Amino acid sequence: MVGQAVVALAGVTKRYANGTLAVRGVDLVVGQGDFVSLLGPSGCGKSTVLRMMAGLIPPSSGRIEMAGGSATGDVGFVFQEPTLAPWSNALRNVMLPLRLAGVAKAEAEQRAAAALASVGLAGFEKSYPRGLSGGMKMRVSIARALVTKPRLLLMDEPFAALDEITRHKLNNDLLTLWEAERFTAIFVTHSVFESVYLSRRIVVMAARPGRVVEDLPVDAPYPRGEVFRTSADYAAHCRDISAALTRAME
Template identity: 55%
Template sequence: MSQTGAALADTTPPSLAKPLVKMEHVSKIFSNGTLALNDMSLTVERGQFISLLGPSGCGKSTALRIMSALGDITTGTIDWPSSRISSKGRPEGDISFVFQEPTLMPWKTVFGNVYLPLKLRGVTKAAAAPEIEKVLKTVGLQDFANAYPRELSGGMKMRVSIARALVTKPKLLLMDEPFAALDEITRQRLNDDVLKLWRETGITVIFVTHSVFESAYLSSRIVVMRARPGQVFDDFPLVTSAERDEDYRTSEEYRAACEKVSHSLQGAIQAAGGHH
């Protein structure tokens, strides 16, 4: 049976696929002299759900911006082995970013906000409509396409932001503490939604958080960072036997995972001299 090149690319087992991002000995010094990252190495394999966990000010968001090519590095190398690289040396179209705030255009409808990245690529609204409808259904907002941001709750605004990130069909979804400002119930619901999305689409996710509980619930791999300067302190897989759902939240296995992650985070804080 013959297959097209595109189909072959899609069916490559993750073990044989090139990494999505490869950071090697990366350091970042800001213009004010702050050493934000020091000698950070990290390889992101396809299909993983990675939590970047660490105390505030440990460089998690800086690392994420560098991975998305929104920030430059001072020393070291960063490569996107699976991506087409532009003439400026940046990956083209494979990475989407969900920020801490939804950053929606208040004068545009939900549909209009999700359409924005496709519009920037020159896709007509008519051609984009089926994909936008599909992605709104994925995040549970199919009935709110014509609503404006002011009419939405905080959780719904964040769903729009996620839909906008997904509409370009990225290989890598970067999420920078997207649920930190939400109440606990909304946050748990969105955690479940993101996990479902990850399972169904096979997308790779890097999720920045400083919540032990959130990282232990979501991740297939946890990267713990120490602060000042930021670097990888610990990096381990988190495999569970059970489906991560409401029952898992009260299970002994989840409690043990939280304990392991918490212990690692404490080690990172102590290694940084206890400042956090």
């Protein structure tokens, strides 16, 4: 069940210094434990909205309210690329946010090892990014985002560059983590199929200036798996979301 609001956007607009109006008048409320996908064409401001939620860039106008204030420790962010330090092994990469927060080394090592195990990388603590596959590097990135136990996890097309088999596996693993940890997830994607598989809600955005045009529920129960992915219900949801995306692009 979805609880009280974790993040709320009211009339949020972002205009960059070069004059580009990226998003205009975005209203969005995401509740505790929800899984929401932001779906829309390239350049519609999905990543801009995510970065404003994370406090990485400020809105030009409007309000962004976080439950309990704006403590950055309550927010984890997974970028499109894993952005791992090549000179550090997996364990030290995951430890980084804890060490920056002043957590003692021994505790940080223990928590980082547990986070790696939670994403299926137990035994790879001493591996360096150059020795990991694309999917494994993304798992390290997810572990690093989750190691602080954030209330809100923001994910900016994290699986877009991966092959379909790896992407499906990581979708399944992400849902397993979400169901176990009960964080709130906001997931940016271009994929109708991925958004339907993962989400409780899909927020469809129109092309620049980005704005919310539809907010649609996906009422299929969790846990989800291959039975759902090959079901008539899944296909029907995909058709509905595809139609909404087509309307947004007109």
